[in-house]
Amino acid sequence: MLSQVESHLRSDRFPHIWCPGCGNGIVLSALVRAIEELGYDPDKTVVVSGIGCSSRAAGYLDFNTLHTTHGRALAFATGIKLARPELDVFVLMGDGDATAIGGNHFIHAARRNIDLTAIIFNNSIYGMTGGQYSPLTPPGKRATTAPYGNIERSFDIAELAKGAGATYVARATTYHATMLEKLIVAGARNKGFSVIEAITACPVGYGRRNKMGNGLQMLLWQKEQAVTVKQAEKMSPEELQDKIIIGELYRGEAPEYTAMYEEIIARTKGKNQ
Amino acid sequence: MSDVVEMARLMQGNEAVVEGALAAGVRFFAGYPITPSTEIAELMAERLPGLGGKFIQMEDEIASMAAVIGASLAGVKALTATSGPGFSLKQENIGYAAMAEIPCVIVNVQRWGPSTGIPTAPAQGDVMQARWGTHGDHPVIVLCPASVREAYMLAIRAVNLSEKYRVPVILLMDEVIGHMRERVILPRAGEVEVIERKKPAVEPKDYYPYRPGDDGVPPMANFGDGYRYHVTGLVHDEKGNPTTDPQVAENLILRLHRKIYDHLDDVITVEGYQLEDAEVVVVAYGAVARSAKRAVKDARAAGIKAGLFRPVTIWPFPEKEVAELARQARAVIVAEMNLGQLKGEVERAVQGRVRVTGVNRLNGELITFDEILSAIKEVTTDAQSG
Numbered sequence: 001m002l003s004q005v006e007s008h009l010r011s012d013r014f015p016h017i018w019c020p021g022c023g024n025g026i027v028l029s030a031l032v033r034a035i036e037e038l039g040y041d042p043d044k045t046v047v048v049s050g051i052g053c054s055s056r057a058a059g060y061l062d063f064n065t066l067h068t069t070h071g072r073a074l075a076f077a078t079g080i081k082l083a084r085p086e087l088d089v090f091v092l093m094g095d096g097d098a099t100a101i102g103g104n105h106f107i108h109a110a111r112r113n114i115d116l117t118a119i120i121f122n123n124s125i126y127g128m129t130g131g132q133y134s135p136l137t138p139p140g141k142r143a144t145t146a147p148y149g150n151i152e153r154s155f156d157i158a159e160l161a162k163g164a165g166a167t168y169v170a171r172a173t174t175y176h177a178t179m180l181e182k183l184i185v186a187g188a189r190n191k192g193f194s195v196i197e198a199i200t201a202c203p204v205g206y207g208r209r210n211k212m213g214n215g216l217q218m219l220l221w222q223k224e225q226a227v228t229v230k231q232a233e234k235m236s237p238e239e240l241q242d243k244i245i246i247g248e249l250y251r252g253e254a255p256e257y258t259a260m261y262e263e264i265i266a267r268t269k270g271k272n273q
Numbered sequence: 274m275s276d277v278v279e280m281a282r283l284m285q286g287n288e289a290v291v292e293g294a295l296a297a298g299v300r301f302f303a304g305y306p307i308t309p310s311t312e313i314a315e316l317m318a319e320r321l322p323g324l325g326g327k328f329i330q331m332e333d334e335i336a337s338m339a340a341v342i343g344a345s346l347a348g349v350k351a352l353t354a355t356s357g358p359g360f361s362l363k364q365e366n367i368g369y370a371a372m373a374e375i376p377c378v379i380v381n382v383q384r385w386g387p388s389t390g391i392p393t394a395p396a397q398g399d400v401m402q403a404r405w406g407t408h409g410d411h412p413v414i415v416l417c418p419a420s421v422r423e424a425y426m427l428a429i430r431a432v433n434l435s436e437k438y439r440v441p442v443i444l445l446m447d448e449v450i451g452h453m454r455e456r457v458i459l460p461r462a463g464e465v466e467v468i469e470r471k472k473p474a475v476e477p478k479d480y481y482p483y484r485p486g487d488d489g490v491p492p493m494a495n496f497g498d499g500y501r502y503h504v505t506g507l508v509h510d511e512k513g514n515p516t517t518d519p520q521v522a523e524n525l526i527l528r529l530h531r532k533i534y535d536h537l538d539d540v541i542t543v544e545g546y547q548l549e550d551a552e553v554v555v556v557a558y559g560a561v562a563r564s565a566k567r568a569v570k571d572a573r574a575a576g577i578k579a580g581l582f583r584p585v586t587i588w589p590f591p592e593k594e595v596a597e598l599a600r601q602a603r604a605v606i607v608a609e610m611n612l613g614q615l616k617g618e619v620e621r622a623v624q625g626r627v628r629v630t631g632v633n634r635l636n637g638e639l640i641t642f643d644e645i646l647s648a649i650k651e652v653t654t655d656a657q658s659g
Contacts, residue, residue: 010503013514043499048343059503059515064496066346067505067515068339069369075336079343079351080496082327083301087347087497105339108332261327268323 008032008042010062017056019127021207021215023174023200027121028057030177030198031090034184035063038088045088048077050102052094052128054121054200071102074109077116085115085258088188095122096134099155103135110164113192114257119184120157120195123202131205142209157197162250167192169250173199173222176246183248192256199226199244281458286424286450287312287354289457290380291320293428294352296465299378300326301351303340305333305359308392309448310382313354334362342366342375346504348495350432354380357399358389360406367441368407369506371529374439374483374491376470378431381443382451383559385637394637395448397559400614403443404588410526412533414540415443415588419562421455427585433468434540438532439490445587447610449560449639473500483525484511489532533589541591544583547573551580552656553649554602556595556619558584561608561640568645579649587615592622599623604652608632608645628652 009032018024035045045063049055051070058065064087068076077091098106098120109116125143126132133143133150136157140149161169168190172180180198187194201207201218212218222244229247232240284292290313294302302317314330321328327344331337334355341351355363360381370377383399385391399406403415414434418424427444435442473480473492482502485491491511494500507515508522516522533540547569548554557565562583572579582598584591595618599605605627607616613631620629632648634640 042501044497046496059505062501064501065503066343066496067503067507069365069506072335072339072366075331075339076343078329078331078336079301079303079340079345080347081343082329082340083344083347083349083351084497104332105336108336261322261329264322265325269325270323 004036005029005032008035008062010060013060016060018053019204021201021203021218022053023123023215023219024054024057024121026174026177027054027119027180027198027200028060030180031119031184032061033181034188037181037185038188040088044086045090046077046080047090047092048073048080049092050094050097052097052126054094054123055092055097057092071097071100072105073097074102074105074116074118078109078114081114081116082258082261085262089116090188091116091118093118093120094127095120095124095136095157096126099135099157099160107160107164110161110166110193110195112257113165113167113254115191115193117184117188117194118196120197121200122157122197123200123206125202125206127202127205131209143206157195158249161195162252165193165254166195166250167252167254168194170195170248171197171199171244172246173226173244174201175219175222176226179246186248190251191259192254281456283454284421284457285312285452285454286418286421286446287382287452288316289421289425290354290428290444290446291316292459293425294378294432295320295324296467297350297429297432298467299350299352299432300324301341301344301349302327302353303329303331303337303344303351304353304355305331305337307334307356307359309384309451310354310356310380313380334359335366338363338366338379341377342370345375345377346496348498350376350436352378352380352432354382356382356384356392357386360399360402364406368409368411370441371407371411371413372506373504374493374529376435376439377441378428378435379441379443380446382446382448384448391637393448395560395610395639396635396637397447397561397610397614399445400587400609400611403445410530412440412530413443413588414438414440414533414586415445417445417558417585417587418450419559419583421450421453422457422459424450425457425459429465429467433466436470437468437490438536439470439493440533445559447559477501481511482513483509485528485532489528489535537589540586541589541594542585543591543594544585546581546583548580548582548598550578551601552578552603553606553652554580554582554598554604555606555608555645555649556582556584556615557608558587558615561610564640564642565608565645567642568649571642571646572649575650577649577653590618590622592618595619595622596624599626602627603656605629606632606645606648606652608640608648610634610640
């Protein structure tokens, strides 16, 4: 398996830029294993990313990779997918990237149900710029721009995606790397807009300031906080407070955007010119 | 009927842009509704699927620009259209296209600004934004049509130049040209030159996506064609990989400029009218050039040796051509619907050899021929008494 993973990496680009204890590499690895399992042709696989620590993942992958502008990865990916629907397109974003500056693109990609697989690396912070609060920083937590504690409520990415129309929504943590891989596979197989939230640790930009320990301790925190969908069903809202529900959270049925457009082409081609 | 309109017909400027773009092979449009460019989106939505192309109305202007770049990278010629406020929003990704060298065309049908201004009134206030709107030093090509037929021809040329030089090209219209209807006779299918981007001639393993050919332009592989490579807005080496190496950064930015500035004879087109013996040269572009032409005719009838210089390519600015005119002219007038944006460039080019006077209007109305004629008469009197 390791050699298969390696074959999809641009190993000459290592060492990577991520800090010790960072969980981004675990998400990257889960993605590569998922693509291997899906059996996608690397020449037809596209990985688009935004701006931030997590978005640097695209550069380490030996596919067609596009590192775009902050928040806009889904909009670039929409152009690629619509232009060439036969390509398999993954979109890697951070939490601030996807839900703050890119929030509009996120809800509209979901609304269109365009066949993209979005993976959101949620480390609860803007890491690249040194630890500013994001829309996923929990209330009360500290960040360089929330020195007295964050007073903003955070998004629930899964609920946001579901409400906006995504047809596959799932969540895992970097502790649950095998589950993450399986969820990415299932998301990619969904013919529509799929969102997989990956809870990942940023010990340097977030954990240290919030006394969460090192990378390993933050991984163990993920293990303790996580409950599966099945376990969550038996728990009260009080018990679920501060828990991270992991697994497949939602599946929906809706027409896929590029397929609908192909139908318009079939209807109009050669006519009315 | 083919995808090239062949017959004589009454056509609107915005419509001409659509037909020109389609004739040049554009098969992808992403946009967002905005006056006075919306007809371009509407017609694209109607026309593209029948040609096997794709139209999408994105959630905002930023996304439209991003989608256009994505589609182009996937190998489909792509265009977007907007106006002032939308043009401002697109700037970050226009810079991305310049840096990552992704061919694309942006139509900006200028309206009165700043801000919401007068959405239905013409202006030429985006001359500098078209050149310097995105951050950093970057090359850009800006074309400026003065008639409906020219809107068609320049839409084709914009697509061709973007493919040839892998650069964003801006078709800078104004509301008058965008909304005006004229009788046009367009070239027949096969009569227009259509340029395709240069493809790599090497095996994927030997492909350096940012290694330029002799013309300074790197051959471009489309995503999905078997050349797996990295594209980024970060400073990158010839492999496309990010780096902060000062030498690589400098070489990259200089090459991006060189690929355009080494080919100014190809990129710059201008039109002259009665310039041979002109003592008063009127510089005008877009709709204002039409008023200026009439003013020149009337001035000639009144015995004044006037001429019109019309930059069709306004960026890169035709500096050499304007400098030559300054040697023969006794006065230069720059007429534009702004407070002197291109006048500054003209002054730079003439280097004080001759006085440059502006005819400017910024009330949402087109400059009329008699305003320019008055200016011609005035500078003629000044030159005679001086």
